[in-house]
């Protein structure tokens with residue numbers, strides 16, 4: 001089953017298109033926004049099964065957006081995958097320490113992103 005609703009928060013048009021097209025081809029429903037503020041609002045309103053969160057965004061960062069999601073009882077347990085061009089080991093450690101459920105480096109590997117997303121949706125990864 002792959003018809004879950006996934007929220008994409010991404011300000012780069014090419015990355016957004018890649019992720020959106022990849023998910024839709026696999027049968028997922030998607031909603032999207034270019035800012036963390038709007039992402040937090042949309043997550044509360046639509047309650048997606050999974051969020052893909054870019055870290056470098058205009059306005060609040062993906063990390064700040066995650067903190068707001070975790071502070072909201074409605075989105076407290078929503079799994080969030082960080083998507084970032086900062087792929088050094090210390091970057092990954094810092095991102096995961098912030099409380100993300102998964103990590104996807106850029107350039108985005110479509111195969112890896114789908115596998116990580118599926119594992120988290122199936123609760124094989126990212127359990128608190």
Ligand code: MN
Pocket residue numbers: 010011012054055056057
């Ligand atoms: Mn960005």
